[in-house]
Structure formats: structure tokens, C-alpha cells
Amino acid sequence: xxxxxxKKVGMTSIFNADGKSIACTLIEAGPCVVTxxxxxxxxxxxxxxLAYDDRKEKNTPKAxxxxxxxxxxxxxxxxxxFRDFRAEFDHKVVLGNEIRVEDIFAENDFLDAIGISKxxxxxxxxxxxxxxxxGQSTHGQHNRGRAPxxxxxxxxxxxxxxGLRMAGRMGSDRVKVVNLKVMKIYPDKNxxxxxxxxxxAKNSYIILEK
Amino acid sequence: xxxxxxxxxxEESSKIAREKIPAFAPGDTINVHYKxxxxxxxxxQQYQGVVMQIKNKGTNGESFTVRKIASGVAxxxxxxxxxxxxxxxxxxxxxxxxxxxxxxxxxxxxxxxxIKEKL
Numbered sequence: 100x101x102x103x104x105x106k107k108v109g110m111t112s113i114f115n116a117d118g119k120s121i122a123c124t125l126i127e128a129g130p131c132v133v134t135x136x137x138x139x140x141x142x143x144x145x146x147x148x149l150a151y152d153d154r155k156e157k158n159t160p161k162a163x164x165x166x167x168x169x170x171x172x173x174x175x176x177x178x179x180x181f182r183d184f185r186a187e188f189d190h191k192v193v194l195g196n197e198i199r200v201e202d203i204f205a206e207n208d209f210l211d212a213i214g215i216s217k218x219x220x221x222x223x224x225x226x227x228x229x230x231x232x233x234g235q236s237t238h239g240q241h242n243r244g245r246a247p248x249x250x251x252x253x254x255x256x257x258x259x260x261x262g263l264r265m266a267g268r269m270g271s272d273r274v275k276v277v278n279l280k281v282m283k284i285y286p287d288k289n290x291x292x293x294x295x296x297x298x299x300a301k302n303s304y305i306i307l308e309k
Numbered sequence: 310x311x312x313x314x315x316x317x318x319x320e321e322s323s324k325i326a327r328e329k330i331p332a333f334a335p336g337d338t339i340n341v342h343y344k345x346x347x348x349x350x351x352x353x354q355q356y357q358g359v360v361m362q363i364k365n366k367g368t369n370g371e372s373f374t375v376r377k378i379a380s381g382v383a384x385x386x387x388x389x390x391x392x393x394x395x396x397x398x399x400x401x402x403x404x405x406x407x408x409x410x411x412x413x414x415x416x417x418x419x420x421x422x423x424i425k426e427k428l
Binding site: 285 | 312369391
């Protein structure tokens with residue numbers, strides 16, 4: 100899938116031609132450098148490795164410096180492999196080549212955005228799994244309103260099933276949001292405006308796939 | 310940094326709409342020419358009243374509330390500033406008020422609901 104790496108900038112809203120206010124996310128996408136091109140002969144599959152966001156030379160391990168020097172690129176922070184970049188981009192995916200947001204996407208395209216969702220910490224079952232809670236303060240209820248209820252029953256099965264939804268760490272998951280519409284592209288500023296929300300905090304890395 | 314980038318987008322997307330609209334403030338009397346779609350026909354409706362408040366000023370979500378008395382019934386209507394349906398906005402009269410949200414108008418009618426003109 101062809102794609103590009105970006106950073107979430109923040110959200111705003113714009114009006115479309117129908118007069119509807121559309122919530123949009125602004126993403127600073129690219130320019131990315133092609134740092135490796137994998138093909139079926141040597142690697143067994145086709146893929147393109149892109150790198151984004153400059154990194155200080157002194158903070159880069161020597162092994163990575165060597166890898167980036169192969170493509171004559173400065174060291175980068177984020178490296179992502181995209182499998183099966185479509186053939187139409189073949190002339191652009193040359194080692195060391197720069198890929199910009201307008202190379203991949205056009206206005207009114209639909210794209211998928213992948214990000215790491217905001218961490219929520221240790222959360223109970225109501226927030227984490229959408230349990231209903233009790234919702235009653237009478238009929239013998241006492242401070243159990245958001246408790247998960249029974250988990251293992253009695254003599255049968257007398258154990259807790261694997262995978263039972265319980266309280267725990269929530270968020271910081273890799274989340275993909277599909278079919279976001281490209282509202283606008285600002286090629287000179289490397290910005291792309293997509294409809295709807297995108298997982299993650301501001302300044303977190305977002306992978307955009309076509 | 311990120312704020313600046315958002316401002317670029319907001320300014321660019323709102324430039325045309327903002328140029329059409331004169332500066333106004335709460336207490337002013339304005340006349341809004343609002344496009345209304347009926348089927349595939351479009352007509353313009355005028356709505357004149359006192360600006361009660363302006364919310365989220367400076368952002369793309371900016372909106373203002375206009376209050377008027379229509380055949381004895383008070384009507385408050387909220388318009389988004391950047392809505393493409395606003396055809397024209399006329400400033401009829403500038404009002405002298407001492408606060409940003411004129412909620413006190415809701416409890417008043419007739420003579421008590423007058424606002425002094427700012428000259």
C-alpha cells in the first residue's frame with residue numbers, strides 16, 4: 100500500500116460547499132526519504148522503506164548511520180516499511196529519493212491513518228470495555244456502581260475464562276482509522292488536511308496509507 | 310509551532326468569508342442576508358436583530374447570536390461566521406453596551422430592551 104509518514108498537528112474545522120462544518124485533522128506529512136527498496140528476488144517480498152523527521156547525528160547509533168548513508172540521507176527518527184507500493188509510484192521509489200505528500204495523495208482521495216492512541220492509564224471496565232455499570236442507586240446498591248460483576252460463577256465453571264474483559268491498561272494502542280477524506284493539501288508546507296479525527300496526541304507520528 | 314500551522318489553514322480557509330463581513334460587536338444591530346435552499350431553488354432571507362454574543366472569536370468555529378422580536382415572539386438565531394450561506398451582512402446600528410454577553414436582554418421587553426447607540 101502506498102503511504103507516507105507524518106506528524107499530527109492538531110484539529111480545526113472547515114465548511115464544505117453544502118454549508119456543513121467538517122471537523123478536520125491537520126497532519127504534517129513528509130517529505131520522506133526512500134531508505135530501502137525491497138524486492139522479491141533478494142527479500143522475498145516487495146516493500147519500500149521510508150524515513151521521516153530529522154534526528155541529531157550525535158544521537159544516532161553507528162549502525163543506523165550506515166543504513167542512512169546507503170541512501171545518502173541524513174539520519175531520521177521514524178522508519179516505516181510499506182508493503183506493495185503500487186506500480187504507478189515505481190518511478191518515485193528510487194533509493195535516496197524524496198517522497199512528498201502531493202506525490203501520493205490528491206484532494207478528495209480517501210486514506211487510512213494509523214497512530215498510537217493516547218494512553219488512558221489503568222481504567223475500569225465501564226470506560227475500557229463499555230460495560231453498562233449499574234445505573235441504580237436504590238435496590239440494595241452500595242458503592243458497586245462501576246464494578247464488573249461476577250467473573251467466574253460458582254461450581255461451574257468455577258474458573259475465570261481466558262480473555263474475559265476486565266479492568267487494566269487502556270490506550271497507547273496502535274489504531275487504524277479507515278476512509279478519511281483528504282480535504283486539502285498544502286504542498287509547499289507539507290501539510291495535509293483530512294476529515295475526522297486521527298488517533299494519538301499532537302506531535303505523534305501518523306502513518307497515512309492510501 | 311503547531312498553532313502556527315493551524316493558523317495557516319484557518320486563515321486560508323476563512324479568507325473569502327471574512328472579507329464579506331464587516332466588524333461588529335455585541336449590542337450592534339445587524340441585518341443578515343441568509344441563503345435558504347428550497348428544493349433546488351435558492352432564495353435570500355433577511356434577518357435583522359441585535360447581536361447578543363460572539364462565540365469562539367478568531368477560530369473557524371466562530372458564531373454569533375442575533376436576537377429579534379418577530380411578531381411578538383422573541384427569536385434567537387445562531388449563525389456560523391464562516392457559513393457559505395451568509396450572503397451579506399449589514400451593520401445597521403452600533404450599540405453601546407458594557408458586557409460581551411447580553412443575556413440580560415432575555416428578561417426585558419419593549420422600552421427596557423433598548424440599547425443606546427454608540428456614536
